[in-house]
Each structure stands twice: as structure tokens, then as C-alpha cells.
Amino acid sequence: MYDLDCPELSPRQREIGELIIQGKSNKEIAMKLDITEQTVKNHISTMFLKLNVSSRLAMGIELIKRGIVPIPGDIRFTAIQLAKSEMTRAVNKFLDQVENIVL
16 A cells, blocks of 8 residues: 555656646646556556545645645646646536436
8 A cells, every 4th residue: 555644656647747737638648748548547546546635636736735746836827727627527527427317
């Protein structure tokens, strides 16, 4: 099991964390790092476990709070980007569920 008080993130996970804090989607992260979107998802799942969080927003906060990634220059913009990203993800998940019920 992971030491939740002091998680060790790989250099790649730190890169992904910085891009998440910038509000990038999994697809954008995959393209930027030249990896598959599934690989990004796998890294994010592992990061959720290591940081004991369940959302990208909570992960971004933990990464900054623990000093794992640097605080972005425009923290207000970053917070808005993370919130938009979470909201978009939640709305899409809801719409998928509704679509499955209707079909």
C-alpha cells in the first residue's frame, strides 16, 4: 500500500499533475506527453490512490499543498480551469447515464 502522508510520485506522474493543474484534459495530456490516453488514465488512478483523493480538483489541491508541483503563476485562473474540468466531467458522466436509461 502507498504511504499516504508522503507519496512518491514518478517523474511522469508529476508531469501529469502539472498538466492537470493547468486544466488539461486526458486527451490533451496524452498528446503533449506522446502517450496514450489510457496510460494517462492509469497514471491518474494511481495518483488518486497515492494522494488519497477522488477527483482531479482534490488532486490538484493536494499536489500544490504538499509541494509536489509548483504553484502556478496565476492561481485564480488555475482554480477556475480545474473547476471547469471537474464540472465538464461530471456533466458528461450524468449525460451518459441519462442516455443509457433512455436507450
